[in-house]
Amino acid sequence: MATGKSPTPASQELQQTNAAPRPGLRKPVFVKIEQLKPGTNGHTLIVKVVSSNTVLQKGRSVSQHLRQTRIAECLVGDETGTILFTARNDQVDQVKPGTTIILRNAKIDMFKGSMRLAVDKWGRIELADPEDFVVKEDNNLSLVEYELVNVAEE
Secondary structure (H helix, E strand, O other), rough: OOOOOOOOOOHHHHHHEEEEOOOOOOOOEEEOHOOOOOOOEEEEEEEEEEEEEEEEOOOOOOOOOOOOOOEEEEEEEOOEEEEEEEHHHHHHHHOOOOOOOEEEEEEEEEEEEEEEEOOHHHOOOOOOOOOOOOOOOOOEHOOOOOOOOOOOOO
């Protein structure tokens, strides 16, 4: 004699609605350069590398214990504008002028009052197929200077 009841349609429906998709996995929303604002993060962009300039190279390749540090400032852009991207260490090799890259989970860092785009350990740089857009070089967001203003509460 079976004592277990078969599930009713209402309980089956309840089980299906509780099976939510895994948290944290979302479709990427691609943004354009002109939409970037100071202090924001989680951006996904498709950009072309206009230029790359190594600004810091420290460390020796002789010692295995001493890690080499490389930083390059790269001008990247899309059809809406350009911004300086700070590439660190292994990222420097990926951002060569003329390549198209996808920046995933990029953030805006402020440096001397201007915006810089960066990808930290939570983000990723991927090489992409060449895009056919023309980079709008006369709208450089890194040339806009921002000032921190404290708003006093009364």
